[in-house]
Amino acid sequence: MVAQPESMEGDHTLDQCTGRWHYSMKPSRFVRVHGGISSRTGYTIWWRYGYCGRYGQYGGTCHHLTRPQPGREASARRFPNADTIPRIRQVRAKIYVAGGRVDRELETLLDRYVAAQLAGDSREALRVVLDDGVEAGIAIPTLYLDVLTAAQHRIGALWQTNHISVAHEHVATGISQLVLAHLYPLLPRAPLVGRRVLVSCIDSELHELGGRMVADFFEMAGFTTRFLGSSLPTNDLIAMVREDQPDLLVLSVTMSPHLRGLSKAVLCLRDAVGDRLALAVGGQAFEWDPSAIPAVGAEVYGRDATESVSEARQLLLTDMP
Numbered sequence: 001m002v003a004q005p006e007s008m009e010g011d012h013t014l015d016q017c018t019g020r021w022h023y024s025m026k027p028s029r030f031v032r033v034h035g036g037i038s039s040r041t042g043y044t045i046w047w048r049y050g051y052c053g054r055y056g057q058y059g060g061t062c063h064h065l066t067r068p069q070p071g072r073e074a075s076a077r078r079f080p081n082a083d084t085i086p087r088i089r090q091v092r093a094k095i096y097v098a099g100g101r102v103d104r105e106l107e108t109l110l111d112r113y114v115a116a117q118l119a120g121d122s123r124e125a126l127r128v129v130l131d132d133g134v135e136a137g138i139a140i141p142t143l144y145l146d147v148l149t150a151a152q153h154r155i156g157a158l159w160q161t162n163h164i165s166v167a168h169e170h171v172a173t174g175i176s177q178l179v180l181a182h183l184y185p186l187l188p189r190a191p192l193v194g195r196r197v198l199v200s201c202i203d204s205e206l207h208e209l210g211g212r213m214v215a216d217f218f219e220m221a222g223f224t225t226r227f228l229g230s231s232l233p234t235n236d237l238i239a240m241v242r243e244d245q246p247d248l249l250v251l252s253v254t255m256s257p258h259l260r261g262l263s264k265a266v267l268c269l270r271d272a273v274g275d276r277l278a279l280a281v282g283g284q285a286f287e288w289d290p291s292a293i294p295a296v297g298a299e300v301y302g303r304d305a306t307e308s309v310s311e312a313r314q315l316l317l318t319d320m321p
Contacts, residue, residue, distance in 0.1 A: 106146045109133055114151050117172035118164070125175045126182060140183055141220065144213055145304060148176055152209060156284070176209055180216070190222035195316050198246040200228035200237055202265050204258055210283055211252035217305035218250070221313065234265045238272045247316055248278045248300065250308070253285040259292045266296055278315060282308050 109128055116124040133143050155172045158164045164172075199215040201208050208230035215227040228240060241249060249269070253262050262281065269277060280300035286293055293301050299315055302308030 106138070106142070109138075109143075110147050110150050110154075113147055114154050117151060117155060117175050118158075118168065120171045120175075122175045122178055125179055129179050130182060134183070134186060140187060141217065141306070143183070144216070145306065148179065149210075149213065149304070152176060153284075173209060177212075180209075180212060184216065187216060187220050189220055192224065193222040193317060195223050195247040196244065197223045197225045197248045197250060197312070198228060198240065198244055199225060199250040199252065200232045200240075201230045201252050201254075202237075202258060202262050203233050204231055204261055205253055205255065206230050207254035208252070210254060211250070214250060214252060214282065214305045214308060217309050218312070221309045223248075223309075223312075234268050237265065238269060241269065241273055241277065246277075248280055248312055250280040250282070250300075251298075253281065253283040256285040256288040259285050259289060262292075263296060266298075280308055280312060 109132060112132075113125055113128045116122075116128060129143055129147065133147065134140065152173065155164070155169055159166070159169045197215075197218045199211050199218065201211050211230075212227055215225050219225045226244065226246075228237070232240075251262060251265070253259060262285075266279065269279070278300070279296075279298040280302070281293070281296050281298040282302055282305075286301070287303075300308060300311045302311055
């Protein structure tokens with residue numbers, strides 16, 4: 001029998017499959033105790049320490065097993081503990097200093113926003129973003145990246161580590177969709193650049209929030225943008241590309257099991273419309289499997305919406321002043 005760890009807070013249970021102790025606490029207390037990870041890189045670190053596979057390919061039949069990493073045994077401990085949490089926080093602090101985007105004010109807004117999401121309080125979430133964010137002079141792109149996107153990363157981490165249910169995750173995501181709808185009329189828009197962009201999630205990819213945000217960033221940059229939503233069948237995507245004839249097609253993938261479907265969709269698109277179609281890809285799935293980036297053969301890849309727009313401008317607007 002493995003001794004129960006004394007340093008961990010919350011309720012402890014012994015996993016009969018792995019022989020390891022796991023703990024649980026209410027989502028709000030989890031965020032307060034462990035702080036969460038708000039930046040993209042920090043979230044990846046958190047994911048690797050705390051990922052609890054919900055798919056067989058990531059953990060076999062027992063959902064508590066974690067995905068094996070290169071050079072590590074499948075049974076290696078992945079959950080944050082008294083030793084790993086301070087180390088994660090140190091990396092997180094360095095990220096804030098080096099990146100310069102996430103300051104204390106934004107981090108406070110992020111904490112309050114995530115708390116509103118976990119409480120299911122859409123009014124408070126709107127108050128945080130609109131009254132204490134936009135009205136306080138924080139740029140909307142900054143709110144998109146450092147509050148809304150970072151919040152969804154935290155929510156995803158809580159779900160992956162079984163600290164919130166699918167229902168909680170859906171409520172939180174629904175709140176972010178509501179906030180985006182309120183922010184859309186306020187977006188700062190550059191003059192039109194005469195280029196058309198289609199943004200879509202591939203077939204079976206139900207997570208559309210990231211794609212919607214990317215579409216908004218392209219619109220802010222002056223591109224004529226159409227967002228096609230989640231889980232678009234490949235045949236319908238091909239038909240829309242033929243009908244709309246975009247200068248750039250952006251495909252969003254959140255869950256790494258869908259990367260194979262992305263590759264198939266790209267092959268079908270290339271066969272149908274030829275190499276004249278410029279393709280951009282992005283999403284959380286590529287952080288989990290960076291090797292998939294060159295394999296897809298896209299002309300544009302950005303780690304976030306800002307990078308995607310910047311690379312697209314270099315590709316499509318080189319002949320413009």
